[in-house]
Amino acid sequence: MDFALTPEQRDLRERVIRFARDELGAKAAEHDRDESFDRDGWKACAEFGVLGWPVPAEYGGSGHDPLTTIIACEALGYGCADNGLAFAVDNHLWACVIYLLRHGSPQQRARFLPGLVDGTLIGAHALTEPETGSDMLSLTTTAQRDGDAYVIDGAKCFISNGTVADLYVLFARTARSGPAQQALSAFLLPRDTPGLEVRRAISKAGLRGTPMGELRLTGCRLPAENLLGAEGAGYRVFTSVIEWERGFMAAGQVGRLQRLLETSVAYANDRTQFGVPIGAFQAVSHRLADLRVNLELARLMLYKVGWLKREGRIALLEASILKLFAGESLLEGALAAMRVHGARGYVADLPIEREVRDALAAPTFGGTSDIQRTIIAGLTGLPEGSHGA
Ligand SMILES: Cc1cc2nc3c(=O)[nH]c(=O)nc-3n(C[C@H](O)[C@H](O)[C@H](O)COP(=O)(O)OP(=O)(O)OC[C@H]3O[C@@H](n4cnc5c(N)ncnc54)[C@H](O)[C@@H]3O)c2cc1C
Structure with missing residues (x-):
């Protein structure tokens, strides 16, 4: 068992801390007070390569292995005084990008990953609903197949990055009967999908630099190619x-x-x-x-x-x-x-x-x-x- 970091990991750690201290967090108090998203900080993270740490080079990332990525994320959390910005990055990477890396088809990866890595797209994760928190199997948002599309109806709340996101990994019910574990499906839902409305920004006690939003889906028609994994595999x-x-x-x-x-x-x-x-x-x-x-x-x-x-x-x-x-x-x-x-x-x-x-x-x-x-x-x-x- 070897607990030592490699020279490359040590170097990355030091570079990330320097970057985070020098280029992020100077306006942390302002973003906290105003509950505003630090777009400049986001852009700086993208330019430094943060948003591509776990993503293969073919999509613009650096393809770090998971342990090296974890060391880099730890360094970002240490060096970045704006916890809200760091949490926005975490949600983007670990509640959106990771879904594409693990379950995206080659077409879905090619379509979304480059933008998620260069920061032009912001990712979010839409699971929680007003009546469904810990008990995810009881979620009530529905997605009904209709020809070459799914029609989605329901509501999502407490969505980190919700008001600024361009892409949501959304969970909805595709089966009305049968085993609960096979009733849900995951979708890649772009912000501009007709029928999707970002209803309001939710104010909160902390992490105020991560904007939190609430979604309403009304007859939201999403092409079937945006299904993530198989139907029922959510x-x-x-x-x-x-x-x-x-x-x-x-x-x-x-x-x-x-x-x-x-x-x-x-x-x-x-x-x-x-x-x-x-x-x-x-x-x-x-x-x-x-x-x-x-x-x-x-x-x-x-x-x-x-x-x-x-x-x-x-x-x-x-x-x-x-x-x-x-x-x-x-x-x-x-x-x-x-x-x-x-x-x-x-x-x-x-x-x-x-x-x-x-x-x-x-x-x-x-x-x-x-x-x-x-x-x-x-x-x-x-x-x-x-x-x-
Ligand atoms: C800062 C923040 C960011 C978030 N970001 C997102 C996001 O990006 N996307 C998203 O979908 N959701 C997000 N959420 C929502 C989050 O996932 C839910 O708050 C969480 O799953 C709990 O659900 P709930 O708040 O409805 O609480 P509930 O499930 O109603 O639970 C209330 C209380 O009951 C307890 N409880 C419930 N069930 C059990 C059980 N079986 N056994 C023991 N205790 C239980 C809970 O531990 C808790 O103390 C976010 C929440 C916060 C606070």
Whole structure:
């Protein structure tokens, strides 16, 4: 077993951190305040190659292997002060691009991947509905075959990148009866499809640089060639990709944990009370020791997921463990950073309060922590639970 990064991975990591610090995040507070999408930052990410890290060269990407990609994503999360922008990139890559890479036909890949890599197209993932969250098999959006098209009706909510996206990976019900696992299908839905309406932007507590939207589909006529995978294979498509989404989105969270730790250690060494640096108080130092423990453990599981995917192996259990642990650790770590900074952690002069708001949703999106525990329990031999969304 070798835990060392290769010289190429170390070099990529350093270049990504430099890029993210120098070219991204300068207006993070502004994008947070205005809930605005950083188009310049998006363009810079595209030009640096971020949007093509996991994509083969024939579509304009750099074709990094999964472990190298995870190391690069971690570096982006660490270096980019605008968590909203980084989350928009994560959703684009790990909830849209990855579907094309895993299940797109050669025609679909050729049609969409170059634009998704050069940043002219923004990707999103449209699964959740007003009445359907964790229980994805109960979703009610329908797609009915009509000649050479599907007619889609329904509503989607909480869609990250929803208001700015050009392409949605959408899940809908194509069968009214039969086994629930064979009733759903996945589609590639371009923004300009007649009958698709982006209804409203949803305001939220954190990650405010990632615009969130709500979709309404009314007699939305989508050519059948936009079916992703086979009809009725939607659940299989979802479960085969979800380990990528859960595993790889955690990379940025591990990077953010490292940033929170370093910021907090620097503050604890600098700030004095009772004549000594506050880091000398065990209450403070142990809080940061716990953060360090969580960071190191999350990173170990992160790299294991990257290694498993590089080896072409299943990582469903590991991705759920990582999703659960990294998400909860990020929230705990952000709150620890806030406590260490005292009042300065709470007021908006420093970015710590924004880090806390940005961390609040980590145990929810991509499948809640409760759902991850259910999956882990099922894969540990306990009675099977839903794999949920
Ligand atoms: C920041 C953010 C970004 C998001 N981006 C997207 C996106 O891009 N695309 C998209 O489709 N969706 C997105 N979502 C929606 C997200 O996937 C859902 O919020 C998530 O699946 C949970 O669904 P829900 O919110 O309806 O909660 P519910 O499913 O209603 O759950 C509510 C509570 O009940 C618990 N619960 C539910 N079922 C069980 C169970 N079986 N066992 C134990 N506990 C259970 C949950 O853990 C939770 O605590 C996003 C959400 C957030 C917060």
